[in-house]
């Protein structure tokens with residue numbers, strides 16, 4: 001499979017039926033998901049690996065990881081409705097390597113080879129991304145995550161990651177398209193730059 005085909009397959013999946021602003025339910029756009037997954041795959045972090053997708057939402061990242069040969073993906077998501085969509089999305093592509101877990105990310109326990117996640121950006125609830133980073137650093141030595149590409153966010157990430165004994169090995173900046181699904185969005189399509197990170201335990 002090529003990166004372009006992966007992006008296309010992931011863009012075709014169903015989005016959030018009733019997106020909840022307080023949970024920052026923006027689906028990961030196909031291009032961004034494919035970029036993250038392709039980077040992870042090229043570095044040997046997907047094929048044959050046990051993976052956790054924290055805040056799995058509609059399942060885009062989990063499904064992409066399965067398409068690229070993951071052994072197993074734990075898709076952890078607090079919202080039962082989103083998980084229902086994720087299950088439908090997985091079924092539509094006959095994917096059966098995902099274990100769906102309806103829980104707060106802080107309740108997930110175990111060890112995985114790789115964490116992949118698109119956490120809330122923290123624009124609705126301040127610091128909403130922190131429990132995701134903390135859990136990711138607890139359960140894995142390799143973490144891929146998406147955050148806003150803003151100077152203050154970068155400064156925060158750099159020091160937070162260091163405090164947990166991790167380093168940033170990769171950072172790729174991409175456009176992330178958010179459809180006008182919430183009342184506070186004025187434009188039809190909001191395009192915000194995001195950073196896709198790879199963190200590794202030092």
Ligand code: SAH
Pocket residue numbers: 023024025026027028029054055056057058059060061076077078079082103104105106117118119120131
């Ligand atoms: N990658 C997914 C979703 C990204 S949006 C997709 O593309 O569809 C972030 C997701 O995190 C949302 O689905 C939201 O419901 C979930 N979420 C927010 N807080 C959470 C928490 N504390 N525990 C588990 N999931 C959470």
